[in-house]
Amino acid sequence: MSKHVRARSRPSGKPRAVRRSPRVALAAVLGLATFTAGWVYAAQDPDQAPNPRPQARADARPQAEDRAARDARRAAQRAAEQAARQAAQGLTGVSEQTRARIPAESRQLILVTGKALDSSESTAAFYTRPAAGADWVRAETWPARNGANGWSTERVYGDLTSPMGVFALTDAGGLLPKPPGTRLPYDEDNGFVPSGLGVNGESLAGSFDYVVAIDFNRRPGRSPLDPVMPDGEDKGGNIWLHVDHDGPSQGCVGIPKAAMKKVLETLDPAAKPVIVMGPEGF
16 A cells, blocks of 8 residues: 555535635735725715715805895896886886875876976876776877976975976966866966066067966965965965976976867866876986
């Protein structure tokens, strides 16, 4: 028998056990550690990881520029909404405060819009509406002139301004007979003759052929020639809508003669007519 021990035969189908050296085991452990470290780095690196999540801003409140842009948009939206409301009601260039002073029962309105607070040039427009609270409809527009020094809410005698505000139109008169169809009380009187010259030295002849009294510092229901001033003579009075004399006034509003005739033919006391007058946007 040989001195060498014969290896026993292995059962069929079972692999032979392999003995690894310590060096091979160490290399395997180091390789696995390196792979694991690389995978962790890739998971933590947003540039390498697929579909990185967006970083949330620490301060989610609107920044200064964002707030300014937002406020500007809101202001523009409010202005557009107000303009739309005004356009829907037919009166443009009038503030909400002035609009609120127009009597609800009024169905006829003359709007006099000045070019500026200190300007004597303006535009007059005649409006009607079918019922109280309905939208205003513009019927006529004419060039107009007002006080030489523009407009004032605190008018005093001799300051050459026209009063701003909403005033009733209740009485009329003139040097000429009333036009056919006139329904306002009308005083035909030779007293409607102006004296002197206009502010710019122009003739005033024919200015008072037709007039409608503006109910500023006067007693309604009387001739436009009534001298009584309930709020005192310091405020001045005899503020009329009358025939334009191609120049600024001392406080009245002047429109073309044909327009005055049209106004007298149209104004109806039952419609509670008013005049709304002042500079643009008042």
